[in-house]
Amino acid sequence: MHVTEYTVIADREGFFAACAALAAGTGPAAVDVERASGFRYSQRAYLIQVFRRGAGVFLFDPPAIGDMSALQDAIGGVEWVLHAASQDLPSLREDGLVPPSIFDTELGARLLGHEKVGLGAVVEDTLGITLAKAHSAADWSTRPLPQSWLEYAALDVLHLVDVRDVLWDELVEQDKTEVAAQEFDAVLNRPPRPPREEPWRRLSGLHTVRGRRALAVARALWTAREAFAQEQDVSPGRLVPDRSLVAAVLADPATKQDLARVKxxxxxASRSQLDRWWAAIEEGRADQTLPLERAPGDGLPPPRAWSDRNPAADARLKAARPRIEQLAVDLRMPTENLLTPDTLRRIAWAPPEPIDDETVADALAALGARPWQVERTAPVIAQAFVDSVQDTAEPSESAS
Known part of the structure; x- marks a missing residue:
């Protein structure tokens, strides 16, 4: 059985030596992050894996090392190769690690039309090597980390640069290098999502809660759990699951003892922090600012309702969607990578005036479409919108 060679770095002396080795390596740096999602409240990196040709694989323990700026200095001038970069970039930034440019092997595989884009599938497709994906959902805050986990983590970066080279050749062959460059740049420079206005509404099972006062209690319980989870750095659902908070709201207990009796x-933390939860319930019951039954939203109506609410928009969407889908087939990539369904819906609901290639292109760009997407989809959408007007007009013309 082949044993992957790697070095675990958990002290400052080893850290600086590893950074010197990586700085002396050649070519891009493969980078991956292991978090403790589902176990910890934070999304911090508990392990950062880096590989560079001529240097080898290093597994860095950020909580033990502390300041990671020497690693940024070592590889901050070369392309970083990541798989599903959007998941790892926030955690890397938290440690002061920011790539100058990236190659995202997952996104690259999508743009090339690969059927399966998980890391194991992409490695197997490109290199013929099978990876065992056994510990992806593990608690990476565990110390010491088991040997089998470390082996798994090393394999996550060991082959990434080779995968990148194969995908690059495919991108050249399909004339998609500029497409990929724009997509990678968009991922790297995408601003963080603004926080949700009412994140408590994501409570699973909240739809069963009726009445604004009960919703205020649910909000107070969610807020109390969130604060305690952050304080303890534990995933909220591991303290008290969503369904339990909703059960407490529905039970409407009269006393703290009644709450304790809700099976x-x-x-x-449901009983050890009983005072905390009871205080939240009382706070929700006394709250004078009651939430609305339904959250206000700026989203569009679901397309199934368009034929009644906006028949012209419905016609535009029905004319454009199959053409965009066919264009994606012709380009050998998923439709959502050619143009997100939300972008198409928004421009169909409120199109520019007049409708032509240029105005549609401007509208797509304003909605965040990349230049390559605008170039390929604007003429198709504009023609579809024009045709939809003619198609809806023809019956009345023939009837007259």
Missing amino acids: EFTGR
């Missing part, structure tokens, strides 16, 4: 109110 569905479970979780490791």
Whole structure:
């Protein structure tokens, strides 16, 4: 059995030596991050894996190392190769690690039309090497990390640069290098999502709660759990699951003891923090600012309702969507990578005036479409919108 060679770095002396080795390596740097999602509240990196040709694989322990700026100095001038970069970039930035440019092997595989784009599938497709994906959902805040986990983590970066080279050749063959460059740049420079205005509404099972006062109690319980989870750095659902918070709201207990008797109110902190949850319930019951039954949203109506609410928009969407889907087939990539469904819906609902290639192109760009997407889709959408007007006009003309 082949054993992957790697070095675990958990002290400052080893850290500086590893950074010197990586700085002396050649070509791009493969980078991956392991978090403890589902176990910890934070999304911080508990392991950062880096590979560079001529240097080898290093597994860095950020909590033990502290300041990671020497690693940024070592590889901050070369392209970083990541798989599903949007997942790892926030955690890397938290440690002061920011690539100058990236190659995203998952996104590259999507743009090339690969059927499966998970890391294991892409490595197997491009290199013929099978990876065992056994520990992706593990608690990476565990210390010491088991040997089998470290081996898994090393394999996540060991082959990435070779994969990148194969995908690059495919991108050249399909004339998609500029497409990929724009997409990678968009991922790297995408601003963080603004925080949700009412994140408590994401409570699973909240749809069963009726009445604004009950919703205020649910909000107070969610807020109390969130604060405690952040304080303890534990995933909120591991303290008290969503379903338990909702069960407490639905039970409408009269006293703290009644709350303790709710069988569905479970979780490791459900009883040890009973005072905290009861205080939240009382706070919700006394709150004078009651939430609305439904959250206000700026989203569009679901397309199934368009034929009644905006028949012209419905016609535009029905004319454009199959043409965009066919264009994606012709370009050998998923439709959502050619143009997001939301972007198409928004421009169909409120198109520019007049409708032509140029105005549609401007509208797509304003909605965040990349130049390559605008170039390929604007003429198709503009023609579809014009045709939809003619198609809806023809019946009345023939009837007259």
